[in-house]
Amino acid sequence: MLTLSIAATLALTACSTSSPTPAGTSTLSFLTFETPALTAQFWDTSIADAQKATPGVKINKIVSPSADRNAYAKQLQASGQFPDLLASINPKDFIDAKLLMPFDKEWLQANFLQPEANSIKGATYIPPTNSQILPMVFYNKDIFAKNNISVPKTWAEFVGVVAKLKAAGVTPIELAGAEPWSASMPLVGLVSADVLGKNKNWVADRYAGKTNFTDANVVAAVQKQRDLITAGAFDKGALGVNYADANAQFLAGKAGMYPMGSWFIGQIKPEQAASFGTFMLPTDDGSLVVPFNVGGTTAVSAKAADTAKAVAFAKAWSLSPNNLKALIESDGAFPMFKNIKLEDFDAKVTPVYTDAFALVGQENTKVSSIGWVTNDDAMPPGVADLFYAVSQQLFTNGDVAGQLGALDKAWDKAAVK
CATH class of the missing domain: 3.40.190.10 (Periplasmic binding protein-like II)
Incomplete structure (x- = not known):
C-alpha cells in the first residue's frame, strides 16, 4: 500500500x-x-x-x-x-x-x-x-510602543515583556505549535543561546559522550520554555495553529512576539515593514548569541x-x-x-531584512542552530525530530529532565554505527 x-x-x-x-x-x-x-x-x-x-x-x-x-x-x-x-x-x-x-x-x-x-x-x-538565523524574535513595534515596552536585553527583561503583554490582554508569543519543526523555535533558541552559547562544541562533545541532554545547563534552558508555557505566554490553542496561520495571525497584530527563522522576513510586506522589528532571544547576562545556519x-x-x-x-x-x-x-x-x-x-x-543581515557580517557569537544545521553539528538521524517534538510535549508534560533523558537514549541508539 x-x-x-x-x-x-x-x-x-x-x-x-x-x-x-x-x-x-x-x-x-x-x-x-x-x-x-x-x-x-x-x-x-x-x-x-x-x-x-x-x-x-x-x-x-x-x-x-x-x-x-x-x-x-x-x-x-x-x-x-x-x-x-x-x-x-x-x-x-x-x-x-x-x-x-x-x-x-x-x-x-x-x-x-x-x-x-x-x-x-x-x-x-x-x-x-x-544563511539563516533561527530563531530570531520578531516583534510588533506598534504593540510594544502602545504598552510602553522596550526591546528586552536579558532573559529577566524578556519574561517581564511577556508579563506586560499578558496583562494588556495581548498574546505575548505567537507559536505555530501544530507542526513540530515550527513549534521548536523557542526551544531551539533557548538551547542554542544558553548551552551552545557557552560551549560551541556541545554537539561534538555529545557525540563523544562528554555532555548530555540531562546536564543541568540543558535542563535549565528547556525549563525556561516550560515556564513560559505555565506563565501563559502562548495562546491556549497554540498546538492547533499551523505555520501559515501563525504567520497570518502575527502579521495581523494578534501577538506581540514571534520566534521564527529569518525566512519569515520574506512574509513581511514592504508596507508592513515599519511595524515590525527583530531581536535575538536574550540570555541571562545579556550577551548576544546568534544561532546560525549556513x-x-x-x-x-x-x-x-x-x-x-x-x-x-x-x-x-x-x-x-x-x-x-x-x-x-x-x-x-x-x-x-x-x-x-x-x-x-x-x-x-525591507529594513527588517537589512537589520537582520547585518548580524551575519558582524563579529558576534555565532553558534550552530541546534537541530537545524546540516554539518558535523547535525544531530543523528531522527533525533532532531524528537527534539522538535519536545516543544509540543512541554505543554502537557512538566517532567523536563525525563523528556531530555529520552532524548539521550534516542541519541545514543541512533549514533551507534
Whole structure:
C-alpha cells in the first residue's frame, strides 16, 4: 500500500509534458517542498532557470506532502523511488546508506564564502549558498510602543515583556505549535543561546559522550520554555495553529512576539515593514548569541539516473543569481556567494531584512542552530525530530529532565554505527 500511495503521489506531482523526450535527454526526479514563501511557482521558475544552464536535463518535480521532506524521502527510499535530487534535506539521515554524492571541493572553494560550512566528516552534500538565523524574535513595534515596552536585553527583561503583554490582554508569543519543526523555535533558541552559547562544541562533545541532554545547563534552558508555557505566554490553542496561520495571525497584530527563522522576513510586506522589528532571544547576562545556519538546497543522489547531469543541474540551481534573488525576497535568505554581493542581486528588501543581515557580517557569537544545521553539528538521524517534538510535549508534560533523558537514549541508539 505504501508503494502504491507514493507512486500515486509521484504521478500527481511530477512536472511533465505530452511532448516526447529528445534523444540524449536525462529525466531526473527532484524532491521539493512548498511553504507560503516557496510556492509551486517558485519551484517551477527556479527549475526552469537551472535547466537553461544544463541542456539535456528534464526534471520531474516531486512535492513532499508535508514539511518533513526527510521523512518523505525515506518513504521513497523504502519503496525504491529515492529521488535523483533533493531540496533542503538533512544529509546525516542518508549518508550512512551512501545515498548522497559530495560536491567537489574546488567548486565549493571557488564560489562560496564559507565553503566548508556544510561539511560532514570532510564532505559537503549541500552547497552553502545562503544563511539563516533561527530563531530570531520578531516583534510588533506598534504593540510594544502602545504598552510602553522596550526591546528586552536579558532573559529577566524578556519574561517581564511577556508579563506586560499578558496583562494588556495581548498574546505575548505567537507559536505555530501544530507542526513540530515550527513549534521548536523557542526551544531551539533557548538551547542554542544558553548551552551552545557557552560551549560551541556541545554537539561534538555529545557525540563523544562528554555532555548530555540531562546536564543541568540543558535542563535549565528547556525549563525556561516550560515556564513560559505555565506563565501563559502562548495562546491556549497554540498546538492547533499551523505555520501559515501563525504567520497570518502575527502579521495581523494578534501577538506581540514571534520566534521564527529569518525566512519569515520574506512574509513581511514592504508596507508592513515599519511595524515590525527583530531581536535575538536574550540570555541571562545579556550577551548576544546568534544561532546560525549556513544552508542550501540541492543534494544529489549517488544512485541518480544520470549522476553527471544531476550534479550539473544541482550546481546550476545553486549558482543561479535569479534563484537566490527569489530566495532573498521571498524567504529572507542571506546570500553566501563569494563573487556576488547582496546589492548585485538587485533584490527588493525591507529594513527588517537589512537589520537582520547585518548580524551575519558582524563579529558576534555565532553558534550552530541546534537541530537545524546540516554539518558535523547535525544531530543523528531522527533525533532532531524528537527534539522538535519536545516543544509540543512541554505543554502537557512538566517532567523536563525525563523528556531530555529520552532524548539521550534516542541519541545514543541512533549514533551507534
